[in-house]
Amino acid sequence: MSGRAFVKMHGLGNDFVVIDARKEAFIPTEEQSRLIADRRFGIGCDQFIIIENSEHPDADAFMRIKNADGSEVGACGNATRCIASLLMNETDKDNVTVETLAGLLHTKREANGLIAANMGLARLNWQDIPLSEERDTLNIGIKLPPLRNPVGVNMGNPHAVFFVEDAEAIELEALGPRLEHHPMFPERANISVASLIGEDHIRLRVFERGVGITSACGSGACAAGVAAARRGLTSRKIRVDLDGGPLFINWQEDGTVLMTGPVSTAFEGHISPELLHENK
């Protein structure tokens, strides 16, 4: 079979095309990354992941992350758990360390088969973003629903978490793209709406930067867990229900965030050499 081998994986429906470039380098252009992620013209995924050799003595591999729009980013929680699971199967270990642009991430296979990733320190670098009453449209051309000020949490990538009465009632499809590109977020941002649905239990919907609404966002769940605890809505250990299912978040006393959930492999294949040379 000609063409580059790939594996299609997902964490709660947040899906990835994974290419192993440890033996044979693979350096896609932005256009090639977009094409691979395209659900009509390519294979289709939320993020395109390239596994590379790491030069760090403590890392098992380096993971490069490209959003569906071709942009390269620092963190992806669900992909970290998927790649960790691949590396665990390959090495027969239950603990592996994945290097990303955001740093070294330690992972563990739990006895129940779920994969836990320590996503590192949560940085509240633009916490409690102030929005004044009169800025209730944020100049995005639509009247906002009753949103409280968002909490800004950086998990190696930027998240703005808005707590609302009912996350299902928010028109995230309309709000997401406008807020993602709002000037208050210089690097753009992943936009979440969250509501409390029980004790230490929240509902979360995420509009991902460079992608759109996804069925689950791991770093978004971490950011929401930190934001909920910071706002005093929950304790530091919570369940986050995403469209694709639950993730378990623990904002540990050392400031790092542990995320636990399932991973799946959907299929394997080869990328047609034609695809990478075609222009749409």
Ligand SMILES: N[C@@H](CCC[C@H](N)C(=O)O)C(=O)O
């Ligand atoms: N799906 C992700 C987040 C991927 C990156 C994000 N879209 C960004 O641009 O920061 C996850 O599981 O964390």
